[in-house]
Amino acid sequence: MDLIAGLKQESVIKMNLADYCTAEADASVKDVLAAMNAQHCHNALILRGGKLAGIFTDRDVLMKIADNPETLDKPVSDFMTSEVVTISKAATAADALALMSLKHVRNIPVVEDDGSIVGNFTHFSVLDFLAEKFPDVTLTHYPNSFRRFSRRRHGG
Amino acid sequence: MATEIKLTRKDFMSDQTVRWCPGCGDYAILATVQKTFPRLGIPKENFVVVSGIGCSSRFPYYMDTYGIHSIHGRAPTLATGIKLSNPELSVWVITGDGDALSIGGNHILHAGRRNVDLNILLFNNRIYGLTKGQLSPTSPVGTRTKSSPYGSIERPLNPVEVALASGATYVARTIDVLQKEMGEIMYQGALHKGLSFTEIMQNCVIFNNGAWFDYSDRSKRADNDLFLEAGKPMIFGKNKDKGLVHSDNGFKVVEIGDEYSIEDIAVHDPTSLDNAFLLSQLTYPLPLGIIYQVTKPTYCEGMWGQIEQVKAQKGVGDLNALYRSADTWTVVEEGELEIKAEVRGDVESNLDEAYVDEVLGREPLEADLAEQLSGLTLYDLNPKAPITIGPTARMDHALYLMREHRIGALLVVAPDRHLTGIITEVDIQERLAGTGMKLHDVTVQEFMTPQPVALPLDASVLEAVHFMTSKRFRHLPVVDDTLRPVGVISSRDLVEYLVKHL
Incomplete structure (x- = not known):
């Protein structure tokens, strides 16, 4: 079985979809940032009346917020991406991945038919799937080739 | 509305004192260039004279045109850039046997194969003059100099042969003492579309006096020089009684008389590369004039054509974005x-x-x-x-x-x-x-x-x-x-x- 065949067999809701947090659309950027940081999360799905209204990620923070303190008190809906690419929970993991590649996005919220959120599909979902298949290599074996910065000067 | 451009030799003479040794062959070449430029009908501001390093490379100072005394051996490269960026210019490269064939040996080859529309004048005196008399890449075997005290053991390069091999589309040879013929060769070279390469056999009066004596001296040149004319039989000699015929090993010198008539003498075909290579091998008689001339696409045409084509297909590029x-x-x-x-x-x-x-x-x-x-x-x-x-x-x-x-x-x-x-x-x-x-x-x-x-x-x-x-x-x-x-x-x-x- 190859990886893509495995993903085709796997329903998207069986994947790890935990990589997100939620916030309300009228919340201030400052509050949303605080919530994201508290939960160590970098993708906030923005809700309005319980339905998905947009997405706000660390990329938005980098591009729009980081050096503009005046944005902090404005509602997050001013800075979120409101056209969110979503996928039905009936789809397979391979569909979600193909959509991600096609739309060139990093987050695909998985939604119920009524638009309520089931989870968030990211590249980590696929990597986690793969890691489960190779637990001995990816999880239990301590990698031996990685390097850390050394204080020793090299080449000089 | 184009008006006729009337310039004279004086328009191309600069106010600089010429610092070549008295009796140097370069004076004659300078005078010939200054007389040839006005004949071309090109506005004065469109001439550029580029040189490398060496005695001959002082040339741009003495020409009242735009010019650059550039880096050793790199004049063809610089000139290529000048010609590409403004194809309207008449670009002349002044170089010597050392500058062109030792230090710039690589650059001259690529100017040739690209067929850049430049006019290269190579002053060949078979010696390093500016540095006071060391062996050059055209010095004959056995030449004794300060750097070869027991005689050179290196086989010399033949500039005409090198130019032909590199793909130059106009290859000519002349001698400093023959100002009229030299002027005509420069004129034809300037009209030629593509690289024109002219070897000028030039006398270094101080360090290699008489290197070309056999071909330049009044008493000898009629017997030893072959003046090439396209479509004419290759005859020479004081009485025009000798000529070249094809033999198994190239050309053979024969007397015109009982055995060979004028009809048997080979006719000069400047469009034949074979003919040109055979001529390049001769030392008796020494062929002078236009040895090879063909028309091929030039580098400028190719490059600008490609740019226009790509622009038409993809639009104007954005350098900043790239x-x-x-x-x-x-x-x-x-x-x-x-x-x-x-x-x-x-x-x-x-x-x-x-x-x-x-x-x-x-x-x-x-x-x-x-x-x-x-x-x-x-x-x-x-x-x-x-x-x-x-x-x-x-x-x-x-x-x-x-x-x-x-x-x-x-x-x-x-x-x-x-x-x-x-x-x-x-x-x-x-x-x-x-x-x-x-x-x-x-x-x-x-x-x-x-x-x-x-x-x-x-x-x-x-x-x-x-x-x-x-x-x-x-x-x-x-x-x-x-x-x-x-x-x-x-x-x-x-x-x-x-x-x-x-």
């Missing part, structure tokens, strides 16, 4: 650097033992896929070139780079270029946004995550999967043996590669 598209880096300042170390926790201690036990109990993926995966290295992934920044740069610059390149991670490199830290969009979100930090007041090294985990190119792809899943790193730097960054892989890169190749 420049910023990829593979840029920041040169860091030199200087001592103190990094505050912040060691991360052990990876092993973060593992969830219960989870590991649970997944170990599952049915494994087929063995061949496992094998395939463990054999893959980051090298196979072909990591993207990293965007780097120096530790003393300011954070506003870091932010600018990340936005400009639309990237989520910047690698911080020390002055000796090894990896010292990383800045990611996660850091920006968690530790910068909303803190009121003044970006310009904070340096990269104050903000970055020091000692980032990095993997070597030969690390298994599974190790990258390990770090990304267990540590939730979205970017991993890839380094070489000396810890210098060679790439970055993102979780997207990794997933897209795996899906495509597994």
Whole structure:
């Protein structure tokens, strides 16, 4: 079985979809940032009346917020991406991945038919799937080739 | 409305004192060039004379035109650039046997094969004159000089042969004493579309006097020189009683008389490369005049044609966009650097033992896929070139780079270029946004995550999967043996590669 065949067999809701947090659309950027940081999360799905209204990620923070303190008190809906690419929970993991590649996005919220959120599909979902298949290599074996910065000067 | 341009020799004479030795052959060549330019009907401001280094290369000072006394051997290169950027110009390269065939031996070849529309005048005196008399690449075997006191053991280059071999489309030869013929050859060379190459046999009166005596002296030249004319039989001699006929080994000199009539004499065909190569081998008689001339597309036509064609297809290019598209880096300042170390926790201690036990109990993926995966290295992934920044740069610059390149991670490199830290969009979100930090007041090294985990190119792809899943790193730097960054892989890169190749 190859990886893509495995993903085709796997329903998207069986994947790890935990990589997100939620916030309300009228919340201030400052509050949303605080919530994201508290939960160590970098993708906030923005809700309005319980339905998905947009997405706000660390990329938005980098591009729009980081050096503009005046944005902090404005509602997050001013800075979120409101056209969110979503996928039905009936789809397979391979569909979600193909959509991600096609739309060139990093987050695909998985939604119920009524638009309520089931989870968030990211590249980590696929990597986690793969890691489960190779637990001995990816999880239990301590990698031996990685390097850390050394204080020793090299080449000089 | 074009008006007729009327210039005279005087228009091309500069106010500089000519500093060649009295009796130098260069004077005659200078005078001939100054007399030839007015005949061409080209506005004075459209002449450019470029030279390299050597006695002859003082030439641009004495011409009242635009000119550059350039780098040793590189005049053809510079002239190529001038001609390409403004094809309207009449560009002349003045060079010597040393400048063109030793130091610039490479450049002359490429000017020839590209057929750049230049006029190259090579003053060949078979000696290094400016440096006071050392062996040159055209000095004959046995020449005794200060650098070859027991006689040269090097076989000389034949400039005409070199020009023909390089692909020049106009190759001629003349002698400094024959001003009228020399002027005509320069004139024809200037009219020629493509590279015109003229060897001018020139006398160095001080260091190699009489090198061409057999061909230049009034008493000898009628017998030894063959003046070529296209479509005419190749005859020579005081009484025009000798000529060339084809033989098995090239040309043979014969007397016109009983055995050979004028009909038997070979006719000069300047469009024949074979004919030209055979002529280049002759020393008796010495062929002078236009040895070879054909028409071929020039480099300028090719390049400008290609630019117009691509512009028509793709529109005008945006240099700035191209420049910023990829593979840029920041040169860091030199200087001592103190990094505050912040060691991360052990990876092993973060593992969830219960989870590991649970997944170990599952049915494994087929063995061949496992094998395939463990054999893959980051090298196979072909990591993207990293965007780097120096530790003393300011954070506003870091932010600018990340936005400009639309990237989520910047690698911080020390002055000796090894990896010292990383800045990611996660850091920006968690530790910068909303803190009121003044970006310009904070340096990269104050903000970055020091000692980032990095993997070597030969690390298994599974190790990258390990770090990304267990540590939730979205970017991993890839380094070489000396810890210098060679790439970055993102979780997207990794997933897209795996899906495509597994």
